Amino acid sequence: MTKENDTLSLFDSHCHLNFSVFDKDRLQVLSQAEKAAVSHICIPATQQVEWPSLINESELLSQVSPVSIVTALGLHPWFISEHHPEHLNVLDTLLQQRPAGVVAIGETGLDFFDRNMTPQTKAKQLELFTGQVELACLHQMPLIIHGRKSHDDILKVLRRCKPERAGIIHGFSGSEQQAGEYLKLGFKLGFGGGITYPRARKTRHLAATAPIDSIVLETDAPDMPLNGYQGQRNEPGRVKLVAECLAELRGMSLPEVAEATSHNCRTLFRI
Ligand SMILES: [Zn+2]
Structure with a gap:
């Protein structure tokens, strides 16, 4: 391990470490992450059935892992057929109990990428997303939001509900104008592996120029x-490569990027 790692502290704000693809070597993945200077990981849930095990297992994992783990509870638009409106009530009840380690609502959002989506599916996404934003207001929690071909619709809901603690627009690749609108609402932009591709010029430009206090790092592993x-499984330890890329794009040092982005996460999640 380099000396540099001793002072670096990186926060992977978005990692699906609870997915079964990590069942065989989850602890090893965490120890690799620690070697890559990762001190914190946030695991967002994607559907209701994950919530109880995510809360319990993350707490256990946190005790044995060198990396601190926090979680978010939400309903991801990709799993729309698994969601029922009553899951919002289940979430409300769970959040009232203030379960240990739960720091946000997510992963929620809208994904309108599929052009063949029925109006019913679109309406259901919107209903569930709006419900989760309302819960964020009610429980004063930040949101972790997934958006694809839907940023203007997301912004409409956020402007109407005005969640006080805002949150993260994860894997952001929208326009500069949309980014500006999110920042006005107090949201942070999550940047991950996407910025390591030279062809992602628009997103790289945004990552290079957005205020550093509005940026968090992620892997979405x-x-x-x-x-x-x-073609490989992404891993939380690679958030260091994202940080290195961001440092290069912004003309900052790696420790500066690590310090600022980790600080942003800790402030947002209040940890
Ligand atoms: Zn995700």
Whole structure:
């Protein structure tokens, strides 16, 4: 381990470490992450069935792992057929109990990428997303939001509900104008492996120029492989490569990027 790692502290704000693809070597993945200077990971849930085990197992894992683990509870738009409106009531009840380690609502959001989506599916996404934003207001929690071909619709809901603690727009790749609108609402932009691809010029420009206090790092592991790692399972330790890339894009040092982005996460999640 380099000396540099002793002072670095990175926060992977978005990692699906509870997915079964990590069942065989989860602890090893965490120890690799620690070697890559990762001190904190936030695991967002994607569907109701995950919530109880995510809360319990993350607490256990946190006790044996060198990396601190926090979680978010939410309903991801990709799993729309698994969601029922009453899951919002289940979430409300769970959040009232203030379960240990739960720091946000997510992963929620809207994904309108599929052009063949029925109006009913779109309406259901919107209903569940709005419900989760309302719960964020009610429980005063930040949100972790997934958006694809839907940023203007997301912004409409956020402007109407105005969640006080805002949150993170994860894996952001929208326009500069949309980014500006999110920042006005107090949201942070999550940047991950996407910025390591030279062809992602728009997103790289945004990552290079957005105020550093509005940026958090993420891997979205096991998804969103970095440039050079296509076809492989993504891992939380690679958030260091994202940080290095961001440092280069911004003309900052790696410790400066690590310090600022980790601070942003800790402030947002109040840890
Ligand atoms: Zn995700």
